[in-house]
Amino acid sequence: MKLTGAEILIKMIKEQGVRTVFGYPGGATIDIYDELAGHDDLRHVLVRHEQGAVHAADAYARAGSCVGVALVTSGPGATNTVTGIASAYMDSIPVVIFTGQVPTALIGNDAFQEVDIVGITRPCTKHNYLVKDVKDLARTVKEAFFLANSGRPGPVLVDLPKDVVQSVTEFVEPGKISLKTYKPTYKPNKKQVAKVVDLIAKAEKPLIFAGGGVVLSEASEELTKFSRLTNTPVTASLMGLGSFPGNDPLWLGMPGMHGTYRANMSIGECDLMIAVGVRFDDRVTGKVETFAPNADIVQIDIDPTSIHKNIPVSCPIVGDCKETLTMLNKMVAKADKELVCPERIGWLSTINDWKSTTPLRYEQTEDVIKPQYVIERLNELTDGETIITTEVGQNQMWTAQFFHFDKPNHFITSGGLGVMGFGLPAAIGAKAARPDKTVIDIAGDGSIQMNIQELMTAVESDFPVKIVILNNGCLGMVRQWQELFYDKNYSSTLLENSPDFIKIAEAYGAKGLKCTRPDQVDQTLKEGLSFPGTVIMEFKVEEAECVYPMVPAGRAITEMILV
Amino acid sequence: MSCNKYLLSILVDNEPGVLSRIAGLFSGRGFNIDSLSVAKTTDPGQSRITMVTKCEPSIIEQIKKQLNKLINVITVNDLTEKRYVQRQLSMVKVHAHIDKRAEVLRIVDIFRCRVVDVGHEHYTVEISGDDEKLEAFLSLLKPMGIIEIVSTGSIAVARENV
Numbered sequence: 015m016k017l018t019g020a021e022i023l024i025k026m027i028k029e030q031g032v033r034t035v036f037g038y039p040g041g042a043t044i045d046i047y048d049e050l051a052g053h054d055d056l057r058h059v060l061v062r063h064e065q066g067a068v069h070a071a072d073a074y075a076r077a078g079s080c081v082g083v084a085l086v087t088s089g090p091g092a093t094n095t096v097t098g099i100a101s102a103y104m105d106s107i108p109v110v111i112f113t114g115q116v117p118t119a120l121i122g123n124d125a126f127q128e129v130d131i132v133g134i135t136r137p138c139t140k141h142n143y144l145v146k147d148v149k150d151l152a153r154t155v156k157e158a159f160f161l162a163n164s165g166r167p168g169p170v171l172v173d174l175p176k177d178v179v180q181s182v183t184e185f186v187e188p189g190k191i192s193l194k195t196y197k198p199t200y201k202p203n204k205k206q207v208a209k210v211v212d213l214i215a216k217a218e219k220p221l222i223f224a225g226g227g228v229v230l231s232e233a234s235e236e237l238t239k240f241s242r243l244t245n246t247p248v249t250a251s252l253m254g255l256g257s258f259p260g261n262d263p264l265w266l267g268m269p270g271m272h273g274t275y276r277a278n279m280s281i282g283e284c285d286l287m288i289a290v291g292v293r294f295d296d297r298v299t300g301k302v303e304t305f306a307p308n309a310d311i312v313q314i315d316i317d318p319t320s321i322h323k324n325i326p327v328s329c330p331i332v333g334d335c336k337e338t339l340t341m342l343n344k345m346v347a348k349a350d351k352e353l354v355c356p357e358r359i360g361w362l363s364t365i366n367d368w369k370s371t372t373p374l375r376y377e378q379t380e381d382v383i384k385p386q387y388v389i390e391r392l393n394e395l396t397d398g399e400t401i402i403t404t405e406v407g408q409n410q411m412w413t414a415q416f417f418h419f420d421k422p423n424h425f426i427t428s429g430g431l432g433v434m435g436f437g438l439p440a441a442i443g444a445k446a447a448r449p450d451k452t453v454i455d456i457a458g459d460g461s462i463q464m465n466i467q468e469l470m471t472a473v474e475s476d477f478p479v480k481i482v483i484l485n486n487g488c489l490g491m492v493r494q495w496q497e498l499f500y501d502k503n504y505s506s507t508l509l510e511n512s513p514d515f516i517k518i519a520e521a522y523g524a525k526g527l528k529c530t531r532p533d534q535v536d537q538t539l540k541e542g543l544s545f546p547g548t549v550i551m552e553f554k555v556e557e558a559e560c561v562y563p564m565v566p567a568g569r570a571i572t573e574m575i576l577v
Numbered sequence: 578m579s580c581n582k583y584l585l586s587i588l589v590d591n592e593p594g595v596l597s598r599i600a601g602l603f604s605g606r607g608f609n610i611d612s613l614s615v616a617k618t619t620d621p622g623q624s625r626i627t628m629v630t631k632c633e634p635s636i637i638e639q640i641k642k643q644l645n646k647l648i649n650v651i652t653v654n655d656l657t658e659k660r661y662v663q664r665q666l667s668m669v670k671v672h673a674h675i676d677k678r679a680e681v682l683r684i685v686d687i688f689r690c691r692v693v694d695v696g697h698e699h700y701t702v703e704i705s706g707d708d709e710k711l712e713a714f715l716s717l718l719k720p721m722g723i724i725e726i727v728s729t730g731s732i733a734v735a736r737e738n739v
């Protein structure tokens with residue numbers, strides 16, 4: 015069967031089970047778009063900026079537990095994706111990005127809209143390819159999906175010169191992908207896992223620290239089971255939120271710079287930490303020398319480079335989180351000794367004391383809306399089925415603190431890179447993957463303007479999303495640092511001029527709701543949530559509100575500034 | 578912390594961009610490359626990179642793991658603690674005034690290397706050997722006045738089959 019490169023590309027994308035791609039056309043991809051138009055079973059969502067395409071694909075992958083796909087043109091189309099790719103890379107999200115490229119004969123000539131996107135994205139992709147011959151196309155596409163979604167997932171970019179896409183070749187079905195240099199270790203070493211059972215039996219103050227790896231390997235059930243079997247409390251990184259039920263008595267909340275008091279104190283005091291699918295980001299560890307100073311640390315990760323990278327570990331386990339926890343649960347169930355020592359009761363009550371003496375707090379007064387209050391009310395007024403995306407800054411941290419996530423893949427945020435402008439396109443991607451769910455972007459007035467053009471995508475594509483803008487009139491998180499550490503020198507962080515968000519919503523064909531009074535918060539949320547289409551709910555909130563607790567950068571995480 | 582010298586022998590896919598992936602990994606993560614040599618192997622699909630890097634002992638594990646993580650890297654063999662034969666080739670252009678010529682030639686003779694180019698004012702000497710030999714050679718030549726040194730990176734092969 016003779017096929018063009020474009021036909022092969024679409025065929026291979028569909029064979030991977032992809033039903034939706036996010037993209038933006040241009041000269042170098044016009045042949046692909048020409049072909050795409052004829053495929054009713056592969057939906058193309060036209061974003062309004064290529065960065066949005068990658069964030070949408072990223073969230074699509076997370077909400078749908080599949081691979082997200084973005085398709086953009088050469089040159090500026092390709093460079094516009096870099097932020098999205100870097101974010102997906104930091105968060106280990108399986109995304110495949112197809113970029114158009116100038117014809118092979120012109121590569122290297124500074125041709126119109128030529129850019130070395132393979133070179134540019136080398137450090138922020140799991141792998142990338144320039145396809146020089148149409149005969150390699152089918153296999154490369156299949157390999158790209160395989161790499162993106164196996165081992166530690168991540169973005170893979172495939173650069174497609176225009177002539178390759180146009181040429182015709184005999185289509186050969188690529189066989190099973192097996193790379194001699196790439197064999198991720200899924201099965202953990204049994205002896206190492208057995209050590210964990212011994213450690214847990216001895217531990218008086220054990221703690222589980224879960225991360226994005228638990229979500230990615232779909233190991234939440236196993237994690238929850240392990241925690242309950244051994245009566246071990248759980249904290250989870252930003253990327254791990256939802257991997258353990260947020261309403262469980264063993265749940266401690268998120269640790270780190272804006273972690274809960276009890277999570278940070280537990281890390282300071284624990285004698286055993288079982289870290290599952292976390293990479294010990296500096297926002298979590300604070301000063302590394304003081305991180306979990308009394309603990310034996312077990313680290314379970316599929317990526318060997320994550321182990322010992324930031325924190326010395328006494329029991330490393332390379333393996334898939336789900337397989338490892340499954341094995342561990344079996345061993346725990348069969349263990350012939352008592353795994354919960356009597357001292358454990360004291361540990362749990364210490365933690366409970368921390369919780370009751372020093373909970374997350376804020377004060378809602380009568381006149382000004384507190385941002386935390388909006389999130390708490392949102393948590394109350396939605397069920398556990400709602401998908402939340404966020405922008406970056408205070409809005410993101412308050413969401414992590416005050417919204418309770420009970421399930422994985424329901425909290426989608428740019429964790430590692432912290433990209434302002436992530437939340438709106440991500441909400442669209444999540445809605446595309448899960449049209450049955452309500453999807454809400456919790457935003458700041460700064461971040462929302464970074465990809466606000468995607469409102470058009472949401473309205474047009476009929477992927478209605480809800481946007482909650484916590485309008486504090488400033489770049490809150492940076493303002494907070496200035497308030498606390500830079501003598502209140504609010505250099506360039508006060509957004510004195512912002513557009514009328516209600517008019518913006520209306521201009522894009524969405525609905526806009528504005529709320530300025532605490533007693534109207536519920537009503538606004540209810541109205542926005544029940545509206546079937548895309549809606550912006552703008553809440554005028556306290557400008558000077560800070561996120562607490564806060565650990566100053568570089569300090570021990572037990573040295574928190576509290577409210 | 579102390580810096581050690583490590584010798585890595587890295588087998589990679591012979592593909593465009595592979596060297597740039599490795600160099601990029603080192604620069605991006607702040608590792609340093611002391612010397613590097615790349616050449617083909619008996620298998621046309623593979624190349625051998627021999628690399629000398631200086632770092633703290635805690636970093637070398639991370640370097641090896643990061644290298645292994647690259648899709649185009651086939652094996653990473655750390656020769657540092659193993660028995661190996663190492664060579665580097667240098668060409669040294671040295672002043673050779675009429676009154677110094679005999680002395681230069683005597684040193685060349687002692688080190689069993691050879692003069693590959695002769696000018697009115699200089700000799701160019703080719704020498705190969707391990708680090709120690711090259712260092713000793715250069716320190717003896719130095720008083721003569723070295724004009725230029727051009728060296729390859731180290732290459733090394735393990736003594737046993739590893």
Ligand SMILES: Cc1ncc(C[n+]2csc(CCOP(=O)(O)OP(=O)(O)O)c2C)c(N)n1
Nearest residue numbers: 407408409432434458459460461489490491
């Ligand atoms: C693309 C990008 N630029 C800059 C930053 C640095 N930054 C982090 S938080 C923040 C402020 C965000 O302001 P806003 O969206 O209003 O949210 P708030 O903190 O007020 O909730 C900034 C500028 C960033 N994270 N991303």
